[in-house]
Amino acid sequence: MSGRLTGRLIALGVTGSIAAYKAVELLRLLQDEGAETVVLMTPSATSFVGPLTFEALSRRTVERDVLALLPDGRIGHIVVADSADAIVVAPATAHWLAAMANGLAGDAVTAACLATSAPVVVAPAMDGEMYAHPATRANVARLREAFGYTVIDPESGPLASGQVGIGRLAALPAIVDAVVAVLAGRPVRSPEPATRPPLVPRTALPDLDGRRLVVTAGGTAEPIDPVRFIGNRSTGRMGVAIAEAALDRGARVTLIAGLVSVPLPERARVIRAESTAAMRSALLETLVGPDGRSGFDALVMAAAVADFRPAHPVGTKIARGSALTLELEPTPDLLAEIGRLARGLDGAGRPLEPAPVLVGFAAETGSLDRVPGKLRAKGLDLLVANDVTEPGSGFGTETNRVTVYAPDAPPEPWPLLTKREVADRLLDRIARRLDERDTAHRPPLTVVAQETRP
Ligand SMILES: Cc1cc2nc3c(=O)[nH]c(=O)nc-3n(C[C@H](O)[C@H](O)[C@H](O)COP(=O)(O)O)c2cc1C
Structure with a gap:
């Protein structure tokens, strides 16, 4: 109830x-x-x-x-x-x-x-x-x-x-x-x-102090020719809210921004990547840090990445004609690919250390039935799903009603919240997972016992 x-x-x-x-x-x-x-x-x-x-x-x-x-x-x-x-x-x-x-x-x-x-x-x-x-x-x-x-x-x-x-x-x-x-x-x-009485800013909670977060935001533009592209209705508002909330909580944030129509936080390191291919390169670049360890503690993929792109983009503007048929090809599934690489599942390398927390977003229409399958298939820690056809939820709105899926817990429907509130609740979960990860990997205390009996 x-x-x-x-x-x-x-x-x-x-x-x-x-x-x-x-x-x-x-x-x-x-x-x-x-x-x-x-x-x-x-x-x-x-x-x-x-x-x-x-x-x-x-x-x-x-x-x-x-x-x-x-x-x-x-x-x-x-x-x-x-x-x-x-x-x-x-x-x-x-x-x-x-x-x-x-x-x-x-x-x-x-x-x-x-x-x-x-x-x-x-x-x-x-x-x-x-x-x-x-x-x-x-x-x-x-x-x-x-x-x-x-x-x-x-x-x-x-x-x-x-x-x-x-x-x-x-x-x-x-x-x-x-x-x-x-x-x-x-x-x-x-x-x-x-x-209403003002909310206390979460800046009082530096629980992500020094953590490295990579956040993707916005839509992608898949070129047809030099002037036209296939895009989507994402504005980047959700991803930017996550980046800002993480910065307020002490994280170092890399924001990989596709097509966005909201201002980007100045405190973040921003990488512009408008196509799925550019976003993939940017992600691969950030995956491993200069010390050979994982390049981020958590990756939040809030961007609405294209599923299909024109198979043969052309270098000159296509002239007006009576009809045009575009052949589309599937784009790489970035989240699944990064998930496999991070977990060492594609045979190309060892799992990343320390294991990053991987969070995906799934924009669905009408039903969330497909979401548990996606969570398993992509090997994610959290999958945030919403029905973008629901009023107040989805592209360009100030609010969002999401359900959060995790492999080890039943789906958690959250009420209609501002995107900033969704961001903060999500970061609560990420901060907790990172703390649990670090506790699990702390080396055990070595106890040296000395035999005292003759
Ligand atoms: C341990 C303890 C428990 C109390 N529990 C109650 C209580 O359950 N109900 C109540 O009317 N007063 C209780 N009191 C008395 C009130 O705390 C006291 O009347 C106080 O002036 C109430 O102030 P307030 O109504 O402005 O909060 C308790 C006092 C103590 C010391």
Whole structure:
């Protein structure tokens, strides 16, 4: 049932309950449903869970100081109030319910709830006597009846106090279902990224520091004559997003650019290669470094390379005539060839050391059925597939909906994301694989034992 919150921004308010640790898992469940997230915390909540955890997971600054401004001068909790599709306060303490019921905007969670016109979902968690107290009952009733909030009653069970009673935070899937339910039929409130709280740049994550990445981007142009070519609709936006994201994370990037219609990052080493043949030469050139070891740590083939090219391109412009028949021949399968060479499978040499991570892209139309076969046939570590006929996905768009295939895991459909977000998620996977590769190849510790018995 994933993807029910795709495109939404959900604000998660966390207050000072022992159940605050469960909010970390709740955040992930909301994200699994495709939501973007931002977290608000009361000062007490930060004693239970560090804001850094939420910041790293949501990739947004945690709003925990009601007086704090964003770097651009906007008021943090107001930006959340104005752009979130829903605010879910989980866990909600007895103290927070009282503050909210009385409109006391002394913390970022209450202030955002007061300032928003979005639906609010509240999941209280506390000691059983606290929840049963007439003050708490009255506060809950006010939130429900006067404010129209959805309050999810806590469950019965063992509590942090050592007692058993009604006060345990409701099951997390029930909270997610309540958020989905309050949003049914409502349009996405503030889809424009600039109106949402800003994302923390991944520059804070130099996890590709010093890694060498080769990225191909754009379409190819297969010449018919000196002025005409067979091309495709690729703009290079996806490949360039990957190159930029990798540079921001500390990688040294070689960008092999075919026909592109987006600006290329100045920080990358750019090799222009407009035909499939030129791209093949550029790739072969980068395959092995000057020291005889692999020339890159990861290769991401995001270019839309032609499958066919004119068999007999001519050196002079073909004149207008009544008809023209072009004979096409298949182009070399670059990804498969580089994969074979890198793995030493074509008999021409030994496998490259250290083994590079190989990532391909597959633009499909209508169905992704052919993708698992391609992944196996080309010996790739990851294959990122998308249906380019789907709205918002494919050539020239700012967004992409992809499914990621790996030999050792089930296919992973990602929600509709900006191409930069796809790039960063993909680089998360690549960085992890490179770390695993390096750990596996670290030489074992040599233990020297000395015989001490006579
Ligand atoms: C270990 C511990 C656990 C607590 N758990 C809860 C709880 O589950 N629910 C609650 O209402 N208060 C709980 N409290 C009390 C709140 O932390 C306290 O009332 C605080 O002022 C709440 O602030 P806030 O509502 O602004 O986050 C707990 C206190 C401690 C020391």
